[in-house]
Every structure is written in structure tokens, then in C-alpha cells.
Amino acid sequence: MLMAVLFFAACNPVEDASYALGDMTPVKAEDVSFTITPSAKSPNIVTLTNTTPHKGVISVVWTVDVKGDLQTFFKDKIELTLPEAGDYPVMLTIYNPDGTAVSKNSTLKIANSDFSLVSSEAYINLTGGMENPAGKVWVFDQYNNFAKEVADATGKNVKGHMGLGPQGSFGQEWWGAAPNDKGTWKMYDFKFNFIQAGVKLNITTAGEGYGRKASAASVGGFSISSTSGDDAFFPYDGGAYTFSIDETGANPILKLSGNAFMGYYCGSQEYEVFYQTDKVMALRVNNTVEGQDWVFVYTLQELNVPPPPVVKEPKAVPLSEDFEGATPKVILTHDAMGDKSAVVDNPLPVPLNTSNKVYRYQKPAEFYSNMRFTAADYKFDLTKQNKIKIKVFIPSYNDYTTDYATAGSWISNAKLQPQLAIKLQNSEHPAPWETQTEIVKADLVKDKWIELTYDFSGVASRTDYDRIVIQFGAEGHAGPGFFFFDDFTFSE
Numbered sequence: 001m002l003m004a005v006l007f008f009a010a011c012n013p014v015e016d017a018s019y020a021l022g023d024m025t026p027v028k029a030e031d032v033s034f035t036i037t038p039s040a041k042s043p044n045i046v047t048l049t050n051t052t053p054h055k056g057v058i059s060v061v062w063t064v065d066v067k068g069d070l071q072t073f074f075k076d077k078i079e080l081t082l083p084e085a086g087d088y089p090v091m092l093t094i095y096n097p098d099g100t101a102v103s104k105n106s107t108l109k110i111a112n113s114d115f116s117l118v119s120s121e122a123y124i125n126l127t128g129g130m131e132n133p134a135g136k137v138w139v140f141d142q143y144n145n146f147a148k149e150v151a152d153a154t155g156k157n158v159k160g161h162m163g164l165g166p167q168g169s170f171g172q173e174w175w176g177a178a179p180n181d182k183g184t185w186k187m188y189d190f191k192f193n194f195i196q197a198g199v200k201l202n203i204t205t206a207g208e209g210y211g212r213k214a215s216a217a218s219v220g221g222f223s224i225s226s227t228s229g230d231d232a233f234f235p236y237d238g239g240a241y242t243f244s245i246d247e248t249g250a251n252p253i254l255k256l257s258g259n260a261f262m263g264y265y266c267g268s269q270e271y272e273v274f275y276q277t278d279k280v281m282a283l284r285v286n287n288t289v290e291g292q293d294w295v296f297v298y299t300l301q302e303l304n305v306p307p308p309p310v311v312k313e314p315k316a317v318p319l320s321e322d323f324e325g326a327t328p329k330v331i332l333t334h335d336a337m338g339d340k341s342a343v344v345d346n347p348l349p350v351p352l353n354t355s356n357k358v359y360r361y362q363k364p365a366e367f368y369s370n371m372r373f374t375a376a377d378y379k380f381d382l383t384k385q386n387k388i389k390i391k392v393f394i395p396s397y398n399d400y401t402t403d404y405a406t407a408g409s410w411i412s413n414a415k416l417q418p419q420l421a422i423k424l425q426n427s428e429h430p431a432p433w434e435t436q437t438e439i440v441k442a443d444l445v446k447d448k449w450i451e452l453t454y455d456f457s458g459v460a461s462r463t464d465y466d467r468i469v470i471q472f473g474a475e476g477h478a479g480p481g482f483f484f485f486d487d488f489t490f491s492e
Contacts, residue, residue: 026096032104059095127196135195141297190263209236211265316384319490338362353449358486365478367407370471388454396446398481416479423469
């Protein structure tokens with residue numbers, strides 16, 4: 001049976017102008033109040049607003065009995081869409097600063113059913129409709145099987161199953177995840193089961209949730225257990241929720257109840273559906289906390305399969321990147337890099353490097369920051385191509401004297417180093433650093449452009465390498481710093 005759609009609009013806790021820090025006056029039971037306002041669009045859409053007068057800091061909890069299914073919400077104002085006629089018990093509970101709780105009960109009476117509210121194409125694509133009582137199970141497009149489909153259909157810069165770009169871009173200009181990029185996390189264990197009957201969302205996880213450090217605790221209320229760069233990790237077991245789809249705007253808005261989120265929390269339970277079929281959907285989150293767009297691509301669980309293995313044959317494919325073009329010629333992905341890593345103006349355009357644009361490399365307070373290029377469909381033929389050249393600028397303003405925190409006792413030098421390491425790795429190896437070849441150029445001169453050559457002819461017999469890693473400052477310590485590079489080439 002189709003039971004209900006529940007969604008809510010967030011607003012700030014109610015506080016009046018006379019509130020003063022330290023006022024612990026509890027709300028009395030007789031003072032608890034709320035209004036019930038039907039929408040002009042449909043009498044089956046109702047807004048509940050907490051109007052309880054108070055001076056102290058309180059917590060607000062709504063409990064709505066939807067045909068025996070108790071739903072809870074934690075905002076002062078909630079909007080309920082109730083397609084099925086019937087009586088819906090509602091209770092507003094106020095938790096006072098002193099630990100006491102007071103409540104008020106009422107009953108919403110919906111006179112007539114209006115199932116048209118949940119029978120649109122957007123609902124049916126998401127759930128399979130009423131004829132599919134088990135609903136559909138969605139997961140991240142882990143292997144990027146459908147990212148290109150989304151990009152081609154929308155014209156947006158969508159590179160992978162998750163990523164971010166400028167606010168309002170609906171794209172991943174700044175970063176897009178490679179296939180299985182978060183394989184070391186438990187993110188791909190998330191399953192999102194959307195069911196039309198009762199418009200229910202059941203989320204299952206492996207016990208861990210992920211999101212933005214800037215908003216996971218302060219906005220979402222999650223208890224962060226650890227962080228890495230801008231990522232936050234917290235216990236999260238999923239749960240039973242409800243959802244709704246608001247189709248009044250240019251794109252449908254998927255709204256989730258409670259603290260539900262679609263695998264990576266970015267400060268909101270509202271997702272703009274800017275691409276949707278019965279097999280694929282792309283969601284955009286407007287991360288207002290950090291001024292970003294986050295874009296996620298999902299597919300049905302049964303379609304999330306790894307592509308057939310690619311047999312990479314050795315090839316000599318020259319690489320060159322000078323950062324002058326609007327589109328990069330060499331795709332460099334980031335590992336634990338700072339958010340100021342970007343193409344910027346040349347800080348010192350002198351004869352050795354008069355380029356207009358260079359790359360600013362920000363090593364944050366992370367142990368293993370780097371950038372890397374991975375050949376998609378070939379291995380490096382080092383018998384024909386084994387020289388990497390690069391121009392670098394090492395600023396003197398970095399702190400090269402402080403001993404920073406280290407990843408472990410095996411790190412012999414805890415200082416930021418004026419150096420550049422370049423490594424060749426096998427991306428298909430489960431621990432690629434174990435079989436890598438690394439060349440380090442240390443004690444580099446500061447405050448001037450210099451050109452470095454990395455000669456890998458000594459490992460020309462290796463046929464397993466397909467990845468180049470660029471790493472400034474040395475690894476294993478938390479020393480931050482900025483570096484610049486330009487005119488990267490990989491050739492004979």
C-alpha cells in the first residue's frame with residue numbers, strides 16, 4: 001500500500017530577541033504549540049511549524065505516525081506530503097536544557113487520497129513504481145560505467161562517480177573520482193533501496209559514513225571519528241527513512257528525511273536530480289558551507305560491475321603539459337593535496353621559464369600527498385621512452401626547519417624538504433609502492449626556476465609501469481608547503 005511521502009524544510013532553531021546566554025527556563029507543557037497549514041497546491045501537502053515561545057536553547061523532535069510507521073524529524077518546520085487519506089497522529093516534543101521533555105499531540109486528517117503526488121516519471125524511475133514492491137537498489141557508479149553517459153547527455157563536466165567543481169557548475173572541474181577511487185574506504189558498501197509503497201528509503205552500510213569535515217559535525221550532527229584532508233569519517237549504520245521528490249523547479253529535488261545522505265555528506269539532505277533514467281541518475285549537492293558543487297553518479301546494483309580487464313601492452317606515448325591550455329593535456333589526479341593546488345600565474349617569469357601559467361602544488365599537513373598520472377590503456381615502453389623532464393620553483397618561504405608529526409618511527413626526517421621525488425609505479429599492483437622505482441632530487445636551490453631530468457633508463461627492462469607519481473617535500477611527515485612546477489615531459 002502506498003502510505004506517505006515525508007519531507008521537511010530546514011530552518012534555524014526558534015530563539016526570541018530576549019534570549020540571554022545562561023537562561024535555562026524550561027518550556028512548560030501548556031506552552032507547547034504548533035500550527036498546521038495545508039498547501040495551496042494540495043490539501044495532502046501540510047506544513048507543521050513549531051510556535052512554542054521560549055528563551056533557552058531547546059531541541060525539537062517531531063514524531064509522525066504514518067500508518068504504523070513512526071517517522072522522526074528534528075527541525076522547527078517540516079513539510080509532509082501524504083498521498084493516502086487517513087488520520088496521522090503527530091507529536092511535538094520539546095527537550096529543555098535541564099533534561100526535561102514536554103509534548104503536545106494532534107492528529108492530521110487527510111480527507112481524500114491523491115496518489116498523483118508520487119506517480120511521476122521521476123518517482124517511477126527511482127523506485128520501479130507500485131508494481132515493484134521491493135523497489136530498486138542504487139549504488140555508486142563505482143567503475144564509472146555511466147559517467148560519460150551523464151556528461152554527454154547534460155553537457156556538464158562529469159568525470160566520475162563523485163567529484164566537485166565551482167558552485168553552480170553541476171560539474172567536477174576540480175576533481176572527479178577515477179574508477180574504484182575510494183576502494184580503500186567502505187563507501188561502495190552503501191546501498192540505497194528506494195520503495196514506492198510508503199515512499200521508503202532503506203540505507204545499508206558497512207558501519208562507516210563519509211563526508212566533508214567542514215559540515216559533517218556542525219551541520220549533519222555526525223560524531224566524527226577521524227579526518228583526512230577535507231574528508232571526515234564517522235560511524236553510520238544507515239537506517240529506515242522516507243523520501244520525496246519536489247518537481248516544482250527546473251530539475252527534480254530529491255529530499256531525504258532525518259540524517260539520511262547519499263553516501264558522502266556535503267551539508268544537505270537535498271539533491272538536485274539533473275540526469276535520470278531507469279538505470280542511472282546524477283545528483284548535485286549545493287555545498288553552501290564551502291561554496292562547491294558536489295556531483296554524484298549512481299546506478300542499479302546489478303549494473304555496477306567492473307569492466308572487462310584491459311590488457312595493457314607497452315607503448316611509447318610522449319607526454320607533455322605546460323598548463324597553458326584551457327583543457328589539460330595530461331590528466332593529473334590528486335592524493336591528499338591541498339585545495340589551493342591549481343593552475344596559477346607564473347610567480348617568477350624569467351628567461352628559464354617565461355610561461356604565463358604554471359602549477360601550484362600545495363602539500364597540506366598530510367603524510368602522503370602527491371599527484372599522479374596513470375596511463376589508461378597501456379604500459380610504459382621504457383626501452384624507447386625513459387626521461388622525465390620538469391621545471392620546478394622551490395620557495396624559500398616554506399618552513400624547512402621545524403620537525404613535524406610523522407607517520408611512524410620509520411620516518412627518519414620529520415622536516416619539509418626542498419626536493420622533488422618522481423616515481424614509476426604499477427597501478428594494477430595492490431600495493432604499488434612496493435614495486436616502484438623512485439628518483440629523488442634533493443636539496444634543490446630555492447627561489448629560482450630550475451630544470452630537472454629524471455633518467456629511468458636503468459629500469460628499461462620493466463614492462464609493468466603505467467603510473468607516474470610527482471611528490472614534493474618528502475613523504476611521511478605532516479609538514480605543509482607550496483611548490484611550483486611547469487613544462488612536464490615524458491619522452492625519449
